[in-house]
Amino acid sequence: MVQATDLPRNEAGIATALGVLKQQFGERFQTSDAIREQHGHTTTWIKNQMPDAVVFARTTQEVSEIVQICATHKVPIIAFGTGTSLEGQINAPAGGISVDLTQMDKVLAVNAGDLDCRIQPGVTREALNTHLRDQGLFFPIDPGANASLGGMTATRASGTNAVRYGTMKDNVLSLEAVMADGSIIRTGSRARKSSAGYDLTRLMVGSEGTLGLITEITLRLQGIPEAISAARCSFSSVDAACQTVMAVIQYGLPVARIELLDALVVRAVNGYSKLSLPETPLLLLEFHGSDAGVAEQAETFGALAEEFGGTGYTATSTTEERNKLWQARHDAYWAMLALRPGCKAVATDVCVPISKLAEAVGLAEAKALELDLIAPIVGHAGDGNFHASLLLDMDDADEVARAESFVSWLNDLAISMDGTCTGEHGIGQGKRPYLIKELGGAVDVMGAIKRALDPDNIMNPGKILPG
Template sequence: MVQAVALARNEEGIGAALGILKQQFGERFQTGAAIREQHGHTTTWIVNQPPDGVVFAHSTQEVADTVKICAAHKVPIIPFGTGTSLEGHVNAPAGGISIDVSQMDKVLEVNAGDLDCRVQPGVTRMALNTHLRDQGLFFPIDPGADASIGGMAATRASGTNAVRYGTMKDNVLSLEVVMPNGEVIRTASRARKSSAGYDLTRLMVGSEGTLGIITEVTLRLQGIPEAMSAASCSFPSVEAACETVMAVIQYGLPVARIELLDALVVKAVNSYSKLSLPETPLLLLEFHGSDASVAEQAETFGALADEFGGTGYAATTTAEERTQLWQARHDAYWAMLALRPGCKAVATDVCVPISKLAEAVVAVNAKAEEIGLIAPIVGHAGDGNFHASVLIDMDDKDEVARAEIFVSWLADLAIALGGTCTGEHGIGQGKRPYLIKELSGAVDVMVAIKRALDPDGIMNPGKIFS
């Protein structure tokens, strides 16, 4: 595992807080090793740094009470949703208390006429869409994992639908947040726009638990489209697939999803999901709208793909076939693991301008081959965001070292191309070295905000900043 920097511990404060929290929460405060390790769990290669205790909160008031206790004793606080974050966000480098909000999982209000809803942070995206389905509504952000809404807001998540529906920052109307002193604030109203003061909602979305703990989220919803069509198209090269994506965006085709799978991923998906796709670079697409508009979009894409050598183009409106195709995409992580049994997949993401996507993906394939790594690529190609999943034998120190070089090189490449070191995974612990390279002096402004709101540095310390 890659080592994470440990921070100084406040042993006296932690000991005092543990005693108070045990008395206040009883069985809903746990200090067992297994529970603590699970709440320090990270799905990347960063070493586990467990908290000293875990509070299972049931309400905003309980979160606020816990924060006040920790603030009084200057004890670190780490929010926890479902634990699917990828950059060490839930680790506790200075120890402290994990506040698990997974049992705060109620849909509090649905305003169908206004296309919005209010939920607790532990509601997962799949549970929310199941709840909304009978009202003809859905929440479009789909990061792949069945993540919690609170966690998705905290990490500014994105996913396969971002090209049409945007990311979390575009779909969160308001937040209820417990601040580092235990005060509860609401960042905005349900109104679709406002000029009332600073945009605190956008400040909190993507703050990764370093400024406060999200306890309610008001979300923008969409109507379930009248018709949906899924499609796949193979290409002779990654360049041809990426040039097609650029043509689609420039043409203004309102595609809902457009995903890139390189040849290695297609091979893995075929084996894992029992498909028979040509083992060349592939685009998976989805079109939303009326029956007529969906048919027109599919036809237009087919014509564009032809110009770049696209073959085997096939579209379907059958729900079962659409589900099979997208389930295969969501299972790509597990499929890639099967390419090298016994190894770990370290997923890293970057995002570049659409015009630079082909250059970036080709360079990544070449770099992986040059240093002897297997690094299949999948991407939310419609917005220039892609993931390289490096398959590593974690017992091979030389291979781990080469993988670290590769991940660092990839972040630097994206920044040099006018992009970002992370399109949707967030900074956490893993991407901290690249934030200053990307934003330079703007990081000083972020640090000033952090110090102003959290002067004792108790909110998720060691994340985003050193």
């Protein structure tokens, strides 16, 4: 198990705050080991660091009251959505209070004419789209897991649709947040643009709970496309597939998704889902628009892929056939686990300029082979983001050490290519050393903002920033 550093605990302050919160919240104040462990759970390999208690909040005012109590006694506060973050964002290295926001799960308003909505942070991505579909609208950001939209906002999440619809930073119009002193702020309005002061919305998006707790979000929506077409195409090499992706982007083809699966992932999917795909790198695509538009896009992609040796090109606009085409991507996680039963899949991500994607993926495959690691790769090829999923025996200390070496090397590689150590997983605890390598003195500016807004360092301490 990869260790995360424990921070000094304020034992007296924690004990006092626990007593006040228990009296105020009754059954919604929990200290059982099972609930605390769940709220310190991390889907990566960083050890679980449990909070001292969990409080289930239902309103912004309650969140404010919790924060005020914790601020008075200088007790750490960690926001909890669904627990799907990947870099230890919800761990409690100094103990403290986990504020569970899952009961704040209401869609407060939908403004169909303006293509926006206002929601509480516990609303999940799937729940929002279920609520919207009868109005012909949808929210496009899809990180894979059914994450809470508060958590997605806090980690600046993205996913398979980012190449067309952007990331959370592009789709959050404004938000409400409780700051470290318990004050409640709104960062903007529903207007599509503003020149009014500092962009506090963007400051909070991606702050991972280190500046405040997000309690409402105003999101940009999209109309459900008239037609959707999907396609897949095999290539002889990662380089050929990535050259095709670059051509697609440079041509201006408005793809909604363009996913890369390396040969190892394709082999895994074939075995798991009883498919017979060529065991070479594969691109999976989706096109959104009118019937005529998606047909034209699919045809254009086919022509571009042919130039780079693409084979087995298949496209369809029927729902059943689309699902079959995307089965390889949907099954990828479970298929990769089946490559090595009983082992844990530890996912890490980096993002590089698209022109560097083929080189980065090729080097990552070679490095995994050199270190005798199984590390299948899937990527959001349209924006240069890819994930290596290390299949590890966590009881094998030597293998875990080699995996740590690989992750460190991969982060450094991405930074050396003018990329980033994380395209969408965030910094949390796991990526903190690489943020300094990537941004240098800009991290000091982040630290100054943190100290100004949270002088006692109670908001998710030990995340993003060093120390």
